[in-house]
Amino acid sequence: MNPRHHFAFFDEGSKKEIRRALLKAVAIPGYQVPFSSREMPIARGWGTGGLQITLSLIGRQDILKVIDQGSDESVNAVSIKKLVQKTTGIRVTDTTSEATLIQSRHRIPEVPLTEDQILVLQVPTPEPLRNVEASEAKTKILHSEEEYSGAWLQLFEQIMKYGRAATGADHPVYVHNRYVMAPSPIPRFDNPQMNQSEALILLGAGREKKIYAVPPYTDVRSLAFDDYPFSIESFDGKSCRQCGSTEVFLDEVFHPDTGHVEFQCNDSSYCLEQLNASPQGKEESSYV
Known part of the structure; x- marks a missing residue:
């Protein structure tokens, strides 16, 4: 651990602010909670949202695993591990079952997660309605009124054009039968792993300054029409x-x-x- 830095890089005030946002996100599954995204020693768009969550939660006894599109050895994963290690001194691992805290870009590990683990997902675009509504103020209203016809329309257009849902990744999900949520750009294959997950799933978008969550044992279902059911790769x-x-x-x-x-x-x-x-x-x- 570098003595010139606070433990886990952030000062305690910054950690508390992010933790408060996390508590609200866990209390309202799928709801996007605004937070004061900090400047990080990595560029926005390279996982700053997930990293801020990790640095705010990690303790001296934690064991960290970081993956990028399934790989533990990509440049992004290695860089994040080095930053966390240098500012905490904690142990890192490549073994999913050993880790207490897992930060991931674009994948959920194949090994089922447990109640003793937290999964942090990096998110580039947290708003599932952004393709149909550019205004942040209007998307907030749509969420408050549970008006998700735009998301259903996108899905309908894909079926009309391709004969099936053509979402390659980030297929929207309903969380706790209330909020439509962007699950981060994980493949459709990983969506079912969010449903009734034993682990707490936290999602952070640093550039968009949003945090949201899927608490353990929460219902998560992928958007699909009855006559065109959701399918994985x-x-x-x-x-x-x-x-x-x-x-x-x-x-x-x-x-x-x-x-x-x-x-x-x-x-x-x-x-x-x-x-x-x-x-x-x-x-x-x-x-x-």
Whole structure:
């Protein structure tokens, strides 16, 4: 820990202000709580909202995991881990089950989370109605009146054009049967993991100065019409080229030697855990 900085970078007043916003967000699931987003030593748009939540909550006994689109070793993930470590001295891990605090960009880990864990999601655009209404004042009114016809219209237009919901990521969800919420740009595959999650899920948008939350054991359902039900990305018949896992979110990987597209676990630490659990996998692993 660097003695020139406060523990976890922020002064106690800043932490308290962010914690108060978090308490309100937990009390009103899915509601976007404004907060005074601080200047950070990383650029806005690179996870400042999530990082501010992490720095406000982390304690000396916590164990931190940071992932970026499933990877523990991306530039964004490594940089955030270094900043938190230098200002706290806490331990970091790549193992999901070990972590007490997990900060993520664009993914929810494959390993189910528990009541002893907090998941912090980085959010670029917290307003699910922004594509249909540019005015912040008007979107606040729409939320207060539970007027979500614009979100339903976007979904209808996708079905008319493509024959299905074509949301690649950030598919809006209903939280606690009240607020429509942007779940952060996680793939549709991850949306069901928010429903009745044992872990507390906190979402932060630094550039937009918003914090919102999904408390444990909260109903979260993805927007869908009865005759066009919500569906996740399908990987039927496919498995990870490294560990052989199925029923996980897979990335397409082009193999230059064969000229074929293969598949690999998006969650890198999950893949390594599966390999290490297999004696044969330990010997044959060529994970890159």
